[in-house]
Amino acid sequence: MKKRPLNLNFLSSLFAICVGLLFGYVILLISNPAQAGDGFGTILTGAFRDMRSVGRVLYFATPIILTGLSVCFAFKTGLFNIGASGQLIVGAYLAVLVGNKGAALGGAHWVVALLAAIAGGALWALIPGLLKALANVHEVIASIMMNYIGMYLVNYLVVQTVFDQLRNQSLPVAASAVIPRWGLDKIFPRSNVNAGFFIAVLAAVTMYVILYKTKFGFELKAVGYNRDASRYAGINEKRNIVLSMVIAGALAGLGGGLLYLAGTGKHIEVVNHLAPEGFTGIPVALLGLSHPIGILFAGLFIGYLTVGGDYLQLYDFAPEIIDVILAAIIYFSAFALIIRTFIQRRAIRTGGGGAK
């Protein structure tokens, strides 16, 4: 296995980002040429207007860092986890349930609620993991089905257990289940950022250690590179596939817990709509080059775009332009492999490129 130089990977990510942004700019130009320049400037600088905006970047980044880690972790074992959305919402439901019913837990309340979220996400990913390992069911299809099953099941359970009939959503959690702010509200006033961001950073570092510093991580990656060869080398590839999915699900579930315990007035709405944060995990993982620390930055980057996009409404643009840009970025990062080989070939042809 030839190791690709990191800077080439980075360049191809940068390329996808630039083309995506350019695409967004063109759309702004078409829809309103007079304001396009200002609007585009706002996307790029909006996140740095004040400390509140910076705090909002951290707040938006928190759940998508976790879904990004989730997609990345499964990806390392050669699995595409498109089910982060379902895992996230099942985790979120259990967190909200514990958050509502577990007031007796006192100071540990929010921790237990997060653990429940982790368990929920893990359980929801266990099923496609087992189906893949034992019956060879393609994990993409199984995860898509699990997304919808999870969504309908959570809708049902919310109505049965923690329903706010007036607003058609889940009841607010107890104050003790809200994730503490740990002083972040002093640094970033009025911004909703909370200790969840530190948990996301901790999760990224933990995943880095597991993937790159342990035998278990090595085995997971070996299965991802070549299932047959790793079986030949004595690795139990079925067990690793299941574990990889379970950990991926646990991460997405934790993301759901952090999102709905943030005490920001976000509730599980009883609508037939998949949680978008699960899908945003895919561009986060791609832009982060499937590396836990890269994902940390990719999550922050997408949070930064989201906050900038919010200010676009000042210029009469719809903030959905950010989703358009993100979609363009994913589309072009799907080309990344081609771009990488293109740059490499050029480097060889021109005699440059240095050590490979």
Added chain:
Amino acid sequence: MKIIYFIVQQTMTFSIPLLIVALGGMFSERSGVVNIALEGIMVFGAFTSILFINQMQDTMQGQLLLILAIAVAAVSGMLISLLHAYASIHMKADQVISGTAINMLTPAVAIYVARMIQQIQQIGFVNTFRIVSVPLLGNIPVLGPLFFQNTYLTTYLGFAILIVSALVLYRTRFGLRLRACGEHPQAADSVGINVYKMRYAGVLISGLLAGIGGLVFVIPTSTNFNATVAGYGFLALAVLIFGQWKPGRILLAAFFFGLMQAIASAYSGIPFLAGLGIPNYFYRMTPFIATLVVLTFTSKKSRAPKAAGVPYDKSAR
């Protein structure tokens, strides 16, 4: 009897878009390109055609407008599927990632454009397309109320597409070549079939049908388009798998899934089902669970096209 008529009519409403879109997915996958972008293509087809209806409904109504809107949906579906075709065939990109990008792109574009044009994201339309009773055929006892009353032109279009699809896939040279490219592209190439061209054709047909399917889904079920087709693209993907990539079975799967949706949305009005007291969420979940169960028992000996999802690389022959 009235209840049975009602259920059948409702089932049609939900089954036909699933049938059309799943047939589209069949063409793509049998040519060797996995298409999870069906949802996004449906959204785009519905968006452009409903916008078209919204703009034109003052000058024309009824079946003529519907036919023109279907054409708009078909063309725009094909255009957006070109993105997927280019990425997955020419650029040899990961087909799941490219599909995901399209699924994210089209709802965002639909909301953005709608809000830039008319401030709100919902695009309203007046439904002048319902056929209360087909002349003559609607008067036939039993069959009339079942299939020719309270219906839409699109229902018959759906069946026409099914018949044409089956004929094309199994009775034409094009169909044979398409299937060859999905099973063993190297072999197909070695006898002079242009694999890239066939795969482009497969993806474009899926775009055409999924675009139409988006419009067909929105018209009977709503009075406005809100940048979503409620997961029907993914449900169609399940229909495709449940139907084992074969037109006849896809029809059965579409009816089964459509029936579940019909029950879920109308069961409270049906005394027998309301008495059972099963919440509608379970009816909505059933198709997805059923697909998982089918997959569990068939994946070891999957009938999926062998080369689906693998970019064709001429130099690797």
